[in-house]
Amino acid sequence: MKVIAIANHKGGVGKTTTAVNLAASLAEKGNEVLVIDFDPQGNATSHLGFSPNDFETTINDVLIDPSNRVDINSVIIEHSTPGLFLIPANLSMSRADLSMSALIEKDHRLRKSIKRLRKNFDFVLIDCPPSLATLSVNAFFAADDVIIVVQTQPMALDAIRMIDETLFEVYSSRPDFPIVPYGLPTMHDKLTTVSSTVLEAINRKFHPNVFSPIHSNVKIREASGYGKHIVEYDPLCAGAMDYRRLAKEVMAIYEREKEEGRRYIIRNS
Numbered sequence: 572m573k574v575i576a577i578a579n580h581k582g583g584v585g586k587t588t589t590a591v592n593l594a595a596s597l598a599e600k601g602n603e604v605l606v607i608d609f610d611p612q613g614n615a616t617s618h619l620g621f622s623p624n625d626f627e628t629t630i631n632d633v634l635i636d637p638s639n640r641v642d643i644n645s646v647i648i649e650h651s652t653p654g655l656f657l658i659p660a661n662l663s664m665s666r667a668d669l670s671m672s673a674l675i676e677k678d679h680r681l682r683k684s685i686k687r688l689r690k691n692f693d694f695v696l697i698d699c700p701p702s703l704a705t706l707s708v709n710a711f712f713a714a715d716d717v718i719i720v721v722q723t724q725p726m727a728l729d730a731i732r733m734i735d736e737t738l739f740e741v742y743s744s745r746p747d748f749p750i751v752p753y754g755l756p757t758m759h760d761k762l763t764t765v766s767s768t769v770l771e772a773i774n775r776k777f778h779p780n781v782f783s784p785i786h787s788n789v790k791i792r793e794a795s796g797y798g799k800h801i802v803e804y805d806p807l808c809a810g811a812m813d814y815r816r817l818a819k820e821v822m823a824i825y826e827r828e829k830e831e832g833r834r835y836i837i838r839n840s
């Protein structure tokens with residue numbers, strides 16, 4: 572099982588879109604995939620066609636219960652797409668950072684809960700909120716790898732330094748298993764020079780851990796509004812092709828890891 576956090580504390584860059592559509596594309600290729608909505612906005616929950624407020628128990632209850640009585644397995648819901656599962660979130664999570672602050676090992680709550688999953692998923696994708704507070708730190712401690720989603724827009728790389736610093740703090744306390752951060756350029760518009768210049772900068776920054784870009788695509792935007800992932804909304808559109816290619820690239824990393832062992836790359840720049 573590979574646990575991947577999808578993060579950037581900059582808002583609106585395509586984290587949720589990536590969590591949902593990468594999950595659907597991995598499921599399409601025969602994987603069992605769990606999306607953990609880890610954002611009080613509940614956007615991954617609604618993007619997958621559910622209404623966040625319909626859920627009385629969410630990942631929040633698992634996190635903040637000091638006696639660990641709320642079982643993570645009890646909050647998993649099944650999507651109509653074969654192989655696709657979700658742990659929902661809603662606004663009840665807004666105070667999770669505060670509620671967890673009094674708990675022992677507050678940064679490790681998610682990691683420990685994931686260890687209790689009974690089903691052996693191939694991939695667990697965590698849709699992080701746009702912040703670097705306790706929730707994202709929990710996701711980083713739980714993750715094998717982190718995908719940093721970067722929109723190919725001016726100033727996009729300015730935010731990365733702070734993620735680097737946070738990840739480095741996480742590495743420092745678990746040097747036995749450092750996270751490898753991967754860059755994913757999103758909403759790329761290849762017709763504009765500025766987008767191409769930023770893409771080059773992202774490639775330089777993350778080299779060699781950078782995925783092919785997800786292009787700006789109107790179908791991707793429409794699909795989220797309709798509560799559908801892109802494979803069910805328009806499986807042949809360019810956006811669906813981009814996410815399929817990403818799923819292939821993600822799977823290739825772990826296939827290579829099985830053969831050659833894990834690559835340990837630590838960046839702090």
Ligand SMILES: Nc1ncnc2c1ncn2[C@@H]1O[C@H](COP(=O)(O)OP(=O)(O)OP(=O)(O)O)[C@@H](O)[C@H]1O
Pocket residue numbers: 581582583584585586587588589610612614699700701757758759785786787788789791792793795796810
């Ligand atoms: N490749 C794309 N092409 C066109 N629109 C996109 C694309 N990716 C994302 N969007 C749109 O951009 C908006 C923001 O995307 P998304 O919600 O995934 O960002 P986010 O990083 O999760 O935001 P937040 O920080 O609020 O959680 C959404 O309306 C989404 O539909």
Ligand SMILES: [Mg+2]
Pocket residue numbers: 586587588610614615698699700
């Ligand atoms: Mg989001």
